[in-house]
Amino acid sequence: MKKRSEKQQDLDKLKTELARVSTVILSTFQGITVEADTKLRRAVQAAGGKYKVVKNTLAERAGVGTPAESLLKNLSGTNSIAYTAADPVALAKALTKIAKDVPAFQFKSGMVEGRVISIAEIQQLANLSSKDELISKIMFLLNAPAQRIAMALNALPRNLAVTVSEAIKAGKFGSGEDGAAPAPEAAQ
Numbered sequence: 001m002k003k004r005s006e007k008q009q010d011l012d013k014l015k016t017e018l019a020r021v022s023t024v025i026l027s028t029f030q031g032i033t034v035e036a037d038t039k040l041r042r043a044v045q046a047a048g049g050k051y052k053v054v055k056n057t058l059a060e061r062a063g064v065g066t067p068a069e070s071l072l073k074n075l076s077g078t079n080s081i082a083y084t085a086a087d088p089v090a091l092a093k094a095l096t097k098i099a100k101d102v103p104a105f106q107f108k109s110g111m112v113e114g115r116v117i118s119i120a121e122i123q124q125l126a127n128l129s130s131k132d133e134l135i136s137k138i139m140f141l142l143n144a145p146a147q148r149i150a151m152a153l154n155a156l157p158r159n160l161a162v163t164v165s166e167a168i169k170a171g172k173f174g175s176g177e178d179g180a181a182p183a184p185e186a187a188q
Helices: 004-020 034-046 056-063 088-101 119-127 131-169
Strands: 023-028 050-054 079-084 106-112 115-117
Touching (some): 004 050, 004 056, 023 088, 034 088, 050 056, 079 088, 088 106, 106 119, 115 119
16 A cells, blocks of 8 residues: 555646646556556557556645646546646547457546546547648648749759750851851841
C-alpha cells in the first residue's frame, strides 16, 4: 500500500501534467489484456501522449483547477486517461485504432482545448488529418505556384533562343553584308 506522501506526490504530478495538456480522453479498460494494454501504451506514447489508469478520487482531485476539471468530476467504474499537449488528432487516431482492435477498451468522453467532447466527436477527431499532414499539404499548396513561376522564368530564355533561331532560319533578319539590319521603308 502506498504511503500518504507517495499518494500526494502522485496527485501533484498528475495535477501538474493535466494543467499543461490540451487534450484528455477518458476511457474504460476493464477486461483489457496485458498484451493489449502494452500495445495501447506504446501507441499513445508514439502519438506524443501519456496513458494512465487512475483511481476516480485521484483523477477528480488532480483535475481541480485544470481545464479537465469538468471531465474528471463524479467518475464511476474503472477509468483510464490518455492526454497530450501535442497533436489531439494523433492521440485520437491512436486510441481509435486500439478501440477497434480491443473491444474491452471503450471511450467515455474527452476534452480538447478546454471543451468537453462526446464519443462521436472523438471519432470525428480521429478522422481528421494530423497536424503534420495538414502542414505538408499547406506547404505543397504554397510551393506549387512558386515552382510554376520558376519554370516559366526558366523557359523565357529557352523560348527566346528558339524564336530567334527560327527567325534566322526563315530569313526574317535580312542578309545584310555589314551585319546591320536593313533600314525600314519610309511610310507613305
